[in-house]
Amino acid sequence: MGAQQVSGGGGACAACKHQRRKCEKGCELANYFPSEKMKEFKAVHKVFGVSNLAKLIKANSTEQARHRAAVTLTWEAEWREKDPVEGCYKEVQMLQCEIQRLREILARCTCGRSDGYRVVDYSNGYWGLGGGVVILKNNEQQVLVNGMSAWNQMM
Amino acid sequence: MGAQQVSGGGGACAACKHQRRKCEKGCELANYFPSEKMKEFKAVHKVFGVSNLAKLIKANSTEQARHRAAVTLTWEAEWREKDPVEGCYKEVQMLQCEIQRLREILARCTCGRSDGYRVVDYSNGYWGLGGGVVILKNNEQQVLVNGMSAWNQMM
Numbered sequence: 051m052g053a054q055q056v057s058g059g060g061g062a063c064a065a066c067k068h069q070r071r072k073c074e075k076g077c078e079l080a081n082y083f084p085s086e087k088m089k090e091f092k093a094v095h096k097v098f099g100v101s102n103l104a105k106l107i108k109a110n111s112t113e114q115a116r117h118r119a120a121v122t123l124t125w126e127a128e129w130r131e132k133d134p135v136e137g138c139y140k141e142v143q144m145l146q147c148e149i150q151r152l153r154e155i156l157a158r159c160t161c162g163r164s165d166g167y168r169v170v171d172y173s174n175g176y177w178g179l180g181g182g183v184v185i186l187k188n189n190e191q192q193v194l195v196n197g198m199s200a201w202n203q204m205m
Numbered sequence: 206m207g208a209q210q211v212s213g214g215g216g217a218c219a220a221c222k223h224q225r226r227k228c229e230k231g232c233e234l235a236n237y238f239p240s241e242k243m244k245e246f247k248a249v250h251k252v253f254g255v256s257n258l259a260k261l262i263k264a265n266s267t268e269q270a271r272h273r274a275a276v277t278l279t280w281e282a283e284w285r286e287k288d289p290v291e292g293c294y295k296e297v298q299m300l301q302c303e304i305q306r307l308r309e310i311l312a313r314c315t316c317g318r319s320d321g322y323r324v325v326d327y328s329n330g331y332w333g334l335g336g337g338v339v340i341l342k343n344n345e346q347q348v349l350v351n352g353m354s355a356w357n358q359m360m
Binding site for chain 1 (some may be wrong): 307
């Protein structure tokens with residue numbers, strides 16, 4: 051992931067190849083969409099369009115940030131191709147399901163603890179709190195786990 | 206979230222207002238970006254451009270799907286405004302951190318169980334598996350938790 055210009059020589063970048071134009075030295079998309087990334091370029095082209103894409107990448111000041119922006123924009127575009135309604139929000143929903151599943155397991159797996167400690171999910175905002183996990187000892191609220199430190203102290 | 210046309214009458218929709226044009230009856234963005242959604246429209250306009258936006262919304266066949274596409278596209282655009290490098294992938298990263306945190310708590314909170322059951326995180330693919338959580342009894346692997354059914358049987 052260096053800052054070298056990958057095209058401008060023999061092979062046109064995916065952007066120029068797709069648009070059937072000569073890939074000039076200094077082509078602003080060649081670094082992010084070399085010729086082998088045609089599939090990725092087609093996806094971002096369809097979702098953002100070339101001029102928006104170039105603008106969104108150039109909005110970042112370092113070469114590393116621009117590369118990373120190209121990667122995350124490609125990820126968004128590929129999700130939108132797969133799911134035209136939810137796009138990459140689908141991945142968020144899948145992760146939210148996994149969090150819900152882990153909270154349910156967590157709430158159950160502490161039932162058998164011999165020391166009386168129990169972890170209870172309150173992701174629906176029970177107790178007027180914003181959501182998360184609470185630790186009870188003998189059914190009385192002990193401490194909120196916001197990070198591992200409180201839990202580590204207890205264990 | 207009905208299918209009624211919200212503009213074409215007195216007030217121009219956010220898209221037409223932003224582009225300083227008359228909002229004609231049948232304006233294809235008026236349903237999704239009424240006049241009060243100017244902030245949201247500016248974000249999607251900046252990230253996708255108007256013609257791409259309209260194309261991405263129209264790619265869906267039902268009015269409900271088109272509305273939902275407008276919502277998820279707005280969510281993507283607002284994240285890209287906040288974070289030009291990661292965009293909405295930032296939210297994925299935050300959820301992945303929460304999953305990691307829950308797995309760590311889960312692995313620890315089962316240490317005190319009197320029945321010998323223990324939950325171990327193997328999200329790094331230990332045991333040649335794809336990642337997830339494993340239940341051990343007296344340090345021997347018992348069952349994979351892929352959903353709650355196996356766990357429910359055990360508990």
